[in-house]
Structure formats: C-alpha cells, structure tokens
Amino acid sequence: MKNLRPPRPGRLRRAREAAATGTAVAVAFLAAVGGLSAWTTAGYAGSPANIEVREARVLLPVMPGRNTNAYFHIVNTGGASDRLRSVSSSAASAPELTTHRMNAANGAYRERSGAVGIPAYGEVKMSPYGVAVTVRADTAWRSGERVTFTLDFQRSGTVTVDAVLRPVRLGSAP
Template identity: 40%
Template structure:
C-alpha cells in the first residue's frame, strides 16, 4: 500500500463541506419560519367560514315583474367559497344570481351567473353595481317586512338570513 495516502481533513475541505451543507439548512429554516408564521396566523388549513348579514329586498315598484335582493357576504375563513344559489320559501318563483358587467364607458348589463366567489378573509357587498339576486316581485310585501332567505354555499352549506323589505332603490341601512 505504498503510494496511497489516507484522506485527511484540511481546513479548505472542511470549509467547502460546511458551505455546501449550510445552503440547504438555511433554505429549510426560511421555509419553516414562513410556514410557522402562516400557521400561527390561523390560515393553515382553515376552511371557509361564511357570515351573511345586511339582507335587504326592494319592495315592488309599479308593474315591474321582478325585484332585487342584496346581502353582505363575509368569509372569515382561510379558503374561498362560492355562493351557488339563493332560495326562499316566502317568495314565489326561483331567485337567480346576476352579475353587473360594464360593456363600454357608459353602458352596462346584468346577466345571470352560476355563482359568486366569497374570497377568504374578504367581504362581498352585493349592490346594483356588483351582484344581485333577482326574484319575482311580490306585491304583498311592504317596507319593514322581514323575508327569510337561505344562501347555499359550496363548502359552508346553507346560511339562513332575513332580508328587510325597503323602498326600491334605497341604499343599505
């Protein structure tokens, strides 16, 4: 075994090995710190938690065959949810979801949509300029009446809320 040297650690070899090991350790530490922050703020794996408030239903106006209902949808959870439909045993016909869309600078349209996104940690304020629930007009409803609605979400499931009947065109109270 002549001419074969045994391996010996030198300062240069140790420094190189330490530098090679520190890069992945530092990357893992940064990732672990970010993950710990995300978990400690309550966002890790938290499902949608939807709260519906400020329901209002516009009273019928003249011979108009339809009217509108609006709600404030707040998702307190860490994941998005979707409003799929709105129902009410107190009104005739089937309520439908509509979205407002600008076509040009001074023209817009409302069109039926399949769902409304309820983003995690955010609030959706339904209004004539955003989203609307369109339903057949009920001539018997008067301002001050309360009408029960159920909003059906993809993950949260059904959420029940009362809508206050208001004169058509009034802002949320």
C-alpha cells in the same frame, strides 16, 4: 507503512462544494419549517372559510309582482376563499344570481351570473351596480316585512338569512 499521499486538489474542491450545497439546503429547510411553524401558530394554516351575512335587503318593486333584487353583504372572516353557488327562497319566486350590465345604447340590464367568489378575509357587498339576486316579488309583500333566503356556499354549506323588504328610494342607491 503505507504511502499517504495528500488529497488531490479536485477532490478537495468537490468536497467543499458538496458541503456548501448541503449547508444551503439545510438552511433553506430550516427557514421553511420555521416560516410554516410561525404561519400555523398565528392561526392561518388550515383556517376554513367562515361566512357571515351582515346585511340582507330586498327592494319592493315599483310595480307589485315584478322582478326585483335582493342584496346581501357577505363577509368571510376565514383563511380560505369560498363561493356563493346559488340562492333559494320559499317566499320569493325563481331567485337567481345576476350581475349588472350595460348595452351599446347605455341601457342597463341584469344578466345571469355564475357563482360569486368570496375571498379569504374579504367581503362582497351586492349592489344595483354589481352582483345581486334577482327574484319575482310577491304582490302581498309590504315594507318592513322579512323574506327568508338560503345561500348555498361551496365550502361553508348553507346560510339562512332574513332580508328586510325596503321601498325603492328614487335618486339614491339602495
């Protein structure tokens, strides 16, 4: 008969620690899988950007043929962010993304900007005090007419929208 000795205390302690570590890893794994499953079931995982342009307008310049601005209300109802890279139009000359700036003498001017980020489940409302699309107005434009623009997004591709020509209302934001 073999001589069976009781296990040494150090081995028992190491076995308990290994079992506790394994249990902690298994619980963390199950929690992560459960959380990801719930996230996916709720429809958030892999939800692409979903861009809508809810409003589009162009201000008629006070002096026909001068630069003016187009404003778009862009909404992303998808779970991934997107970026407006550029804007084009066959009816408006040289559209470019710009942003409002102030100089040291409190003079306002527009500066070319890069791409405009559209957050997931978020929106961007272009305005005279932020991002806009600066274009050269056509001298034949009249209030109420429409100008077609194509907005190019990094993930969503292109979105074509008609913007309504509106006169500038002095003393109020467009």
